[in-house]
Amino acid sequence: MIEQAGHLPGLPREALRWREVGYDAWGGSVAIALPELDAAQAAQLCAHVRDQARARLKRMPVARIVAAIDAAAARLLDRDHPLRRKAEELLPVVTGYDRETVRLGLTGYLKTFRRPQLLRFLAEDFANPALLDGFQPTPKGGYLSARGPDLLLHVWAGNVPALSLWSLICGLLVKAGSVGKLASAEPLTAGWFASLIAEIDPEIGECLAIVWWKGGEAAAEAAFLREADTVMAYGGNETLTALREKLPVTTRFLPHGHRIGFGVIAREALDSRKAPALARLTAHDVVRYEQQGCYSPQMLFVERGGRVGPAEFALYLAQELAALGHRHPRRALSPGEAASVAAWRGAQEMRALEGGASLLGEPGDGWNILHVEAPETLAPTGLNRSLKLVSVDSLDDVPALVAPHRHFLQTAGVAAAPERLFRLAEALGAAGVSRIAPLGRMSAPEAGWHHDGRFSLLDLVTLTEIEQAAEAAAEGFAPYVD
Amino acid sequence: MATQAEIVEALLAFIALPQASEAEFEAMALKLFAWQFRNNEPYKRFCLQRGRTPLSVRGWRDIPAVPITAFKDLTLSCTPPETAERVFMTSGTTQGIRGRSHHPTLAVWDRSMLRAFRERFMQGRERIRMGILFPDEAKLPNSSLAHYLSLARRECGAPGSAVFIGPAGLDLDRLLTALAEAQAGGEPYALLGASYAFVPLIDALAASGRRFSLPEGSRILDTGGFKGQSRELEPDAFYDGLSAALSVPRSACINMYGMTELSSQLYDDGNAVCPSVKSGPHWIRSRVVDPLSGADLPEGQRGVIVHHDLAHFNCVSAILTEDAGEIVPGGFRLLGRVDGEASKGCSVAVAEFLAAARG
Numbered sequence: 001m002i003e004q005a006g007h008l009p010g011l012p013r014e015a016l017r018w019r020e021v022g023y024d025a026w027g028g029s030v031a032i033a034l035p036e037l038d039a040a041q042a043a044q045l046c047a048h049v050r051d052q053a054r055a056r057l058k059r060m061p062v063a064r065i066v067a068a069i070d071a072a073a074a075r076l077l078d079r080d081h082p083l084r085r086k087a088e089e090l091l092p093v094v095t096g097y098d099r100e101t102v103r104l105g106l107t108g109y110l111k112t113f114r115r116p117q118l119l120r121f122l123a124e125d126f127a128n129p130a131l132l133d134g135f136q137p138t139p140k141g142g143y144l145s146a147r148g149p150d151l152l153l154h155v156w157a158g159n160v161p162a163l164s165l166w167s168l169i170c171g172l173l174v175k176a177g178s179v180g181k182l183a184s185a186e187p188l189t190a191g192w193f194a195s196l197i198a199e200i201d202p203e204i205g206e207c208l209a210i211v212w213w214k215g216g217e218a219a220a221e222a223a224f225l226r227e228a229d230t231v232m233a234y235g236g237n238e239t240l241t242a243l244r245e246k247l248p249v250t251t252r253f254l255p256h257g258h259r260i261g262f263g264v265i266a267r268e269a270l271d272s273r274k275a276p277a278l279a280r281l282t283a284h285d286v287v288r289y290e291q292q293g294c295y296s297p298q299m300l301f302v303e304r305g306g307r308v309g310p311a312e313f314a315l316y317l318a319q320e321l322a323a324l325g326h327r328h329p330r331r332a333l334s335p336g337e338a339a340s341v342a343a344w345r346g347a348q349e350m351r352a353l354e355g356g357a358s359l360l361g362e363p364g365d366g367w368n369i370l371h372v373e374a375p376e377t378l379a380p381t382g383l384n385r386s387l388k389l390v391s392v393d394s395l396d397d398v399p400a401l402v403a404p405h406r407h408f409l410q411t412a413g414v415a416a417a418p419e420r421l422f423r424l425a426e427a428l429g430a431a432g433v434s435r436i437a438p439l440g441r442m443s444a445p446e447a448g449w450h451h452d453g454r455f456s457l458l459d460l461v462t463l464t465e466i467e468q469a470a471e472a473a474a475e476g477f478a479p480y481v482d
Numbered sequence: 483m484a485t486q487a488e489i490v491e492a493l494l495a496f497i498a499l500p501q502a503s504e505a506e507f508e509a510m511a512l513k514l515f516a517w518q519f520r521n522n523e524p525y526k527r528f529c530l531q532r533g534r535t536p537l538s539v540r541g542w543r544d545i546p547a548v549p550i551t552a553f554k555d556l557t558l559s560c561t562p563p564e565t566a567e568r569v570f571m572t573s574g575t576t577q578g579i580r581g582r583s584h585h586p587t588l589a590v591w592d593r594s595m596l597r598a599f600r601e602r603f604m605q606g607r608e609r610i611r612m613g614i615l616f617p618d619e620a621k622l623p624n625s626s627l628a629h630y631l632s633l634a635r636r637e638c639g640a641p642g643s644a645v646f647i648g649p650a651g652l653d654l655d656r657l658l659t660a661l662a663e664a665q666a667g668g669e670p671y672a673l674l675g676a677s678y679a680f681v682p683l684i685d686a687l688a689a690s691g692r693r694f695s696l697p698e699g700s701r702i703l704d705t706g707g708f709k710g711q712s713r714e715l716e717p718d719a720f721y722d723g724l725s726a727a728l729s730v731p732r733s734a735c736i737n738m739y740g741m742t743e744l745s746s747q748l749y750d751d752g753n754a755v756c757p758s759v760k761s762g763p764h765w766i767r768s769r770v771v772d773p774l775s776g777a778d779l780p781e782g783q784r785g786v787i788v789h790h791d792l793a794h795f796n797c798v799s800a801i802l803t804e805d806a807g808e809i810v811p812g813g814f815r816l817l818g819r820v821d822g823e824a825s826k827g828c829s830v831a832v833a834e835f836l837a838a839a840r841g
Binding site: 157158159160163185234235236237238256257258259260261289290291292293294296298333334335336337338339340341342343344346347349350351352353354359363364379380381382383405407408 | 524527528531549551552555556772773774775776784785786802804806820821825826827828829830831832834835837838
């Protein structure tokens, strides 16, 4: 069967050209038809979304939008809902992640978008969320209102299921008309979500479009890039650089590049009772989405001096990765991915021969851990359950070891006592880290998270201000003035 | 307990055989493995880490293959490296660090090269006039390719053979003169060199609308790819260009696949069809393996190429390359470099990290 991706209000499906892409994993296969618009269709779609957003979405109270998102999330969280069942069936085939990972991941992620959490998104960015509905008084005097872009373009990337929903929902919350470009590696969830929104609240559904084009190739691309007021884009720096160069200077560009996560474990967290549990939590962060998330750990800095030393902790971690490997087998790797893991493992094997490092795991195990005795700076591994564990005499040494790569920093998973946590966070923040999470939760950001240290909603809006002086001057023209 | 001299003698005898069966190859491979295990300390540690020893290994396919990058990190030599007659080094183009292979004697390397070169390139001809498009060995003493081409010229070149790469690069005027003479002379002519060195020749001839009709039996040998030294050409475009410029049929354009980390070379039987099928002499065998598990892959399935080169006796015989390929009848097909893929998610992968580090 063929699954049609996307969501294209105002464009008849028969008028479009569709590119069929096949995916297979875990013995299953699925064909997905991706919409390929020409330049005229792209322009038409942008006009439709923009017009509908102006006429309907921007006049809507944000509470109505919250209600629609909440209802859509509820349906996708309902494991009996046909669309949820389809998601659990198709996403493992398309992304390669195992069924359980997809199921748990979907539920864990969608919980972030229920009404109480959506209100937290709003409260996080707006002291007074009513700014989105109209002018509100400001502390300094005068009034402010916040308006989202008429047309927000999302350029999604990556293979983590449903990740696109974060930016799509942020766009909705600020009443932006949205066009989202599907990632080839996960081209389904955004379209499903948009279709649910359209089902729940057809007026909002008219303000969303989910499209696809091959990056840098299609005629439609120029139309989308020209029409968007704001572009939120995900991908590697090379991709983002190329995209930025195609945008008019007046377009607001919000890039989110690739990141590398790391863990930090203090000696006080390493006693014989706490260490095994900590190893399990760390293993979860490694295994969930096979280190493909921007928040995923690739390196662990482990402090000496605990009752459980770094080498022993590495063994606990190896046990946990092995156990998790049975319950959640690593997905089949592409030749390129397999080569990356093999090359990394091969290089570490050579290092281990020289001493000062030991490699845990066999080539066929589906995971690898390298434990090194001497401090070294942050560096990526082969991904797909490859982890480097670095012994340090003191966690105070860690910020300097990650600082050279500040542009790739985002999430640090920290296991430390409160006083150490705050001291370390201060130094890590100075080095470029924007998120401190507990181990086990690195891959599950909170509602209202400041992605890459920025405001998810505030970055999208333009503030319109009535100055206090203007308000005062208006009094001079009131009919009741003497 | 074999000595180096005995190993060398056994290998020279093996190379001299008309061919070798699987069993004969296996016996020599296992004997060599035992010798390397005993005399090559880093390789021994590598094997022990893999749980493989001469006692536990039963077949040549089980002998641990060393990743090619190890030649940059380690000194893999069964004899003291300072006693090497020759050290071949990689160009260091990809990451800057140069891999090296130590050769206590070039006797085996030279015998391996000449036996295969005569069979696959000379094809019964004793000598042929050669044009060499690569610097001479005297200029590049650590280049295995320079040694290869100098040896070819010395042992198989007819009088009048010449090198056309000088301090300023390709000596185009002299080369064009030599080609004109070959055309007029009626005797077959051979042009050998790095792939990239042929590109300016093709371009110059195309620009001037000129072409040569080299005599029948002329042949071309290219090797090594473009390495950022010239514009890149797809194989079909490259061989079409050569064929058009020199009137040498694509079937007489031979590509040699070799590397610093091997002592033997592999050849195709012309490039009428690309990618061509490559194969080697009876003392080197190639496998295609799963990069993760190291297991052999069935014919037709894409994996990473492992070469087992008995002639590379002083270093390591089993080499895990960074080349993708597939086994086909008669040999294997090269499918390009196994570059690590960019991340599919939004986690930083090695390639992106290194690109950022370079600035």
